[in-house]
Amino acid sequence: xxxxxxxxxxxxxxxxxxxxxxxxxxxxxxxxxxxxxxxxxxxxxxxxxxxxxxxxxxxxxxxxxxxxxxxxxxxxxxxxxxxxxxxxxxxxxxxxxxxxxxxxxxxxxxxxxxxxxxxxxxxxxxxxxxxxxxxxxxxxxxxxxxxxxxxxxxxxxxxxxxxxxxxxxxxxxxxxxxxxxxxxxxx
Amino acid sequence: xxxxxxxxxxxxxxxxxxxxxxxxxxxxxxxxxxxxxxxxxxxxxxxxxxxxxxxxxxxxxxxxxxxxxxxxxxxxxxxxxxxxxxxxxxxxxxxxxxxxxxxxxxxxxxxxxxxxxxxxxxxxxxxxxxxxxxxxxxxxxxxxxxxxxxxxxxxxxxxxxxxxxxxxxxxxxxxxxxxxxxxxxxxxxxxxxxxxxxxxxxxxxxxxxxxxxxxxxxxxxxxxxxxxxxxxxxxxxxxxxxxxxxxxxxxxxxxxxxxxxxxxxxxxxxxxxxxxxxxxxxxxxxxxxxxxxxxxxxxxxxxxxxxxxxxxxxxxxxxxxxxxxxxxxxxxxxxxxxxxxxxxxxxxx
Numbered sequence: 001x002x003x004x005x006x007x008x009x010x011x012x013x014x015x016x017x018x019x020x021x022x023x024x025x026x027x028x029x030x031x032x033x034x035x036x037x038x039x040x041x042x043x044x045x046x047x048x049x050x051x052x053x054x055x056x057x058x059x060x061x062x063x064x065x066x067x068x069x070x071x072x073x074x075x076x077x078x079x080x081x082x083x084x085x086x087x088x089x090x091x092x093x094x095x096x097x098x099x100x101x102x103x104x105x106x107x108x109x110x111x112x113x114x115x116x117x118x119x120x121x122x123x124x125x126x127x128x129x130x131x132x133x134x135x136x137x138x139x140x141x142x143x144x145x146x147x148x149x150x151x152x153x154x155x156x157x158x159x160x161x162x163x164x165x166x167x168x169x170x171x172x173x174x175x176x177x178x179x180x181x182x183x184x185x186x187x
Numbered sequence: 188x189x190x191x192x193x194x195x196x197x198x199x200x201x202x203x204x205x206x207x208x209x210x211x212x213x214x215x216x217x218x219x220x221x222x223x224x225x226x227x228x229x230x231x232x233x234x235x236x237x238x239x240x241x242x243x244x245x246x247x248x249x250x251x252x253x254x255x256x257x258x259x260x261x262x263x264x265x266x267x268x269x270x271x272x273x274x275x276x277x278x279x280x281x282x283x284x285x286x287x288x289x290x291x292x293x294x295x296x297x298x299x300x301x302x303x304x305x306x307x308x309x310x311x312x313x314x315x316x317x318x319x320x321x322x323x324x325x326x327x328x329x330x331x332x333x334x335x336x337x338x339x340x341x342x343x344x345x346x347x348x349x350x351x352x353x354x355x356x357x358x359x360x361x362x363x364x365x366x367x368x369x370x371x372x373x374x375x376x377x378x379x380x381x382x383x384x385x386x387x388x389x390x391x392x393x394x395x396x397x398x399x400x401x402x403x404x405x406x407x408x409x410x411x412x413x414x415x416x417x418x419x420x421x422x423x424x425x426x427x428x429x430x431x432x433x434x435x436x437x438x439x440x441x442x443x444x445x446x447x448x449x450x451x452x453x454x455x456x457x458x459x460x461x462x463x464x465x466x467x468x469x470x471x472x473x474x475x476x477x478x479x480x481x482x483x484x485x486x487x488x489x490x491x492x493x494x495x496x497x498x499x500x501x502x503x504x505x506x507x508x509x510x511x512x513x514x515x516x517x518x519x520x521x522x523x524x525x526x527x528x529x530x531x532x533x534x535x536x
Contacts, residue, residue, distance in 0.1 A: 030377075090223045102304070104227040106220050106339035106347045109354075116351060120344070123352055125386075126413025129345025131356040132326065134333050137340060147343075176413075177343075 003029035087111040121169060128176040148177055189261070190268050194509035197500045198272055198295035204314045205492045207431045207483070209363045209403070212273070212312045213321040213420070215329055216305040216348045216357035220339040224349035225302045233286035233302050240301045243335035244290050249297060249328045258287040264514065267505035273312065274298045297328060304349050305357070307332070316427055318360050318420045326416070345412060355412025360423040363392060364430060367402040367480040368437035371449075378433055379404070386410050387426055401472030401499070406430065438484050453481035457490070460528050465521040471502050471528065494531055501527060 001011045009029030083095040092104030094112060103109065109116060120127045151174050158167040196202075200210050218224060219239065222232050241255050258266060258279070270280040275289050279300050288301040300308040309332070311325040339347040345355040353359070369375040379389045390405040406427060408419045441449050456477035459466075479495050481487030500506060502524045508515050511523060 090227055092227055100226060101351075102226050102349045103224060103347075103351070105223040106218065106341075109341060109344060109347055120351055120354060120412060124355065124410045124412035128343060128413060129341075129355045130413055130418075131345060131358070131415045132329075134338055134340050135330065136333060136337075137342065 001027055003027065003032050005032040082115070085111065126173070126176070128173055128180065130176070148174060151177070188264055188509055188512060190265060190509045191512055194268065194501070194506050197497050198312070200296060200312045200314045201496045201500060202493055204496055206315045207365055207434050208316040208427055209365055210312055210314060211316055211318040211321050212310060212361050212363070213318060213325045214359045215309040215325050216353045217307040217309065217329070217346060218339040218348060219306050220337045222306065225304060225306060226349065230286060236306050237286055237288045237301050239336065240299070240307060241288065241290070243332055244299065246335065247328060247331045249324070249331065250290065250292050252293050254291045256289050256291065258289065259284060264505050264508050268509050271500060271503040271505050275300055276303060279303045297324070305353070316362060316424060318362065318424050322360065322416055322420045353411050356416050356419065358411055358416050358419055359407050360420045361405050361407030362423065362427045364404050364406060364427060365402055365476070365479060366404060366430070366434050367476050368441050369434050370402045371441060372437045374433070374437060378430055382406055382426060382430070385426060387423065400469065401476040403476070438480070442484060450486050453477050453486050457487060461532050463525045463528070465518070466525040466528065467521055468502065468504060468524070471498070471524060475499055498528060498531055
């Protein structure tokens, strides 16, 4: 097979990409693959900008694996009191979470929602579950309309501030949430 | 030590495996909403989780005759033995004395770790590239378990897990894949780079943080939220199929360009394995990889792949010690290992 990029050399490397949820494979020659890799890196960088300086100040005592996930929401890092927030149910504090990268109980997802959502988005590219629903969850459980309202408000703010990447995320989430409600007969 | 009988045979999924993709594994992470997550829970609560899950398991139609094993009762070698068979993770094998269990189904296709990072880790392993079947079976087991347990689940985020990297579906779909020709032709890094860029993880055969040995790699999804289970499984399968094609092409190229060298290397591997008096675990994996490649590309026609599969597991340190029924030092194991290999290769080939 010939390289799908230059069409001259033999394709030796599969370059796999997921763009907007679409999975594509390009068969490239060595040279094109290398170039594509460079491009890929640039794309990733602009997509997930890193803020090493600010970040290192905030989480200087942190192992690198964790820092990677905490990095993107450094802008949202609130004054020191964030560290002190404790889950009312299990007592885990935000600083406990940062040490182990493990939450304490299911309630923690509510308690640390503000911090967790940007992190989940950073890790998974989404914060809305699309998969299996346990049969015990009532079919008509609704996502409170307030939440969609809140998301729409955030969307407007993001557009105002010209944060288009964030806006695009929010738009997708609103759509996914609305679609989910429709599917479940809620809304 | 209590697994002498089990140690003489390999799991069913491995016995039958002859392809580039050796096995497909699906893992579902689940937690009970009434308890703190494992690392944060009190000891007595963890004991309750073990009890609850064990009781529910007994009524599960996919887990009839399942072994329920309390890890506290096992010695270090037993726990390592279960890890070598991929029935428990490396993490689950560590931390002696914690309230932990593993439930092992018939033929070792199903295993459920209790109180690993999450309260339940339901695992299903199939031979070859067969993630879809593994996912279907895991989901059916999950459906039955769910009737007796209250899972931590959120309408918005899906299944709630201790670590945010598993939130949503709680699914990890992984394949164990043998890529000797890509390694020999030095293309492996490019392929694995491409895999990582597609939001997939590459690991060694014993999971997180382990090295790739014997040209064996594990490819799995990184994303568990925002995609359905079917989509995730499909992506990993698709990636595995692509990699497999590249491996096949690399094998063809080796056969046309380096046939004599490859043949020589495979024959030497066979010679060493058949005649060594003492051999390390690492060398064994390297040589077995060559023989497997030879068997796959018809350069070692007499070699039976099921014998190689057997040797892949039975020559591991804890397996050798279970078979011997006693603790062995590293040099003692190397002698036992060499003897076992000679015996298996001579009798079966």
